[in-house]
Amino acid sequence: MARQKGFGAIKFLDATKQDDVAMRRRLWRGDHSPTPQERKLDELYSARAKLTVELINLQTKQAEWRRDIKDCENPMGKAYARQELCGVGKKIENAETALGTVEKQIEETRKPIEKQIEGTLKQIKRRSRQRKAVFPWQKKAVQLIMLHKMLHKSEAGSVVLSTQGTMMATAELQNQLRVEGFKVSERKLRKFMHDQCGVVGQQGKRTDLTSANT
Secondary structure (H helix, E strand, C coil), X not given: CCCCCCCHHHHXXXXXXXXXXXXXXXXXXXXXXXXXXXXXXXXXXHHHHHHHHHHHHHHHHHHHHXXXXXXXXXXXXXXXXXXHHHHXXXXXXXXXXXXXXXXXXXXXXHHHHHHXXXXXXXXXXXXXXXXXXXXXXXXXXHHHXXXXXXXXXXXXXXXXXXXXXXXXXXXXHHHHHHHCCCCCCHHHHHHHHHHHCCCECCCCCXXXXXXXXX
């Protein structure tokens, strides 16, 4: 069956829900139809993002109630603040437990997908070494962005298998692609880095919540 052509696969790239392996796979095949396992993984990533936001909000409330207890001079006010603090603490415990469960499910879901992708790529390489990717420079760009992120772990914090939140200058990636034989305009490359890969500027600040725990 002939591979799909056009920009369909690029439109369906989402660095907040896909790791670099999944992104490169879709760019190689031109395939934008996720498997049931990939859909499950997308749902788990979304659930993790929501739990992360919930946990951050609860921790903020916890800090506020602690300040109220410290600053409040009214005994009844202190008692109320302590009661609320206790309730927030239990909610935080529940959110952390739920987040841990989702993290475990993500890990269990990722393993067979990665194994399947690895096997598929090996078969493709064996059967047709002359076959080219549908989106060649985009596939190479994802690979180079992920490599940059891994080499700058101290800047990026906890590194996960996603290009989301990578701090990399467009000119740097453009030069690396040129070395690989790809000539891509700065405007086109910047758009792909920002829209599809979630890359922030070299001096930017990471804002992705999904990779905060990933």
